[in-house]
Amino acid sequence: TIQTMADVHGAVMLPITIGFLASLAGLFVILDSAQGDRRLALTDYRPAEILTVRMTTIVIATSIATVAGLAVTAASFDAVNWWLFALAGVLVGLTYATIGVIVGPVFGRLGGLYLLLLLPFIDIGLAQNAMFDAAPPAWGRYLPAHGAMRVLMDGAFTSQFDEVGALLLALVWLSFLTTLAALVFRRVMTR
Secondary structure, X not given: OOOOHHHHHHHHHHHHHHHHHHHHHHHHHHHHOHHHHHHHHHOOOOHHHHHHHHHHHHHHHHHHHHHHHHHHHHOOOOOOOHHHHHHHHHHHHHHHHHXXXXXXXXXXXXXXXXXXXXXXXXXXXXXXXXXXXXXXXHHHHHOOOHHHHHHHHHHXXXXXXXXXXXXXXXXXXXXXXXXXXXXXXXXXXXX
């Protein structure tokens, strides 16, 4: 059971932090490597190979942000199921890292940065935040972190996993965004 509002705050701040840091990793890795990636494409590397390397870098950055966030969170919050809590944090991070990959080429460095400062806070900090309401607003159910946040809250406060549908929703969002990121990346390679 939830003991205090501070417990909820401890649970919710982790994914906001991971989402923000991972989205910036996605944005900067893709934008900073774009010129070199175009050169690699001229030497017969396929865009899928180049994207795999870039996404591996982004996954590593997301993992580092998740581990650091979990370490800081563990100092003042004790999740009931740390493995599920951490998995949900990784899902949030990968989702937002992929959004960073999409946003960077579309909006550029400055526009993308402003958008990525805003998106995780609207999605996770407002729409999915149990401190404001036990259920998200109707529009919040259509945002990318909804499924992962339900899994995270389940791992944070219950000993039994009840959010299979939410986990599937999080994986569908991640798959959709990964496909979209691959299309955007392919477009960047042909500029």
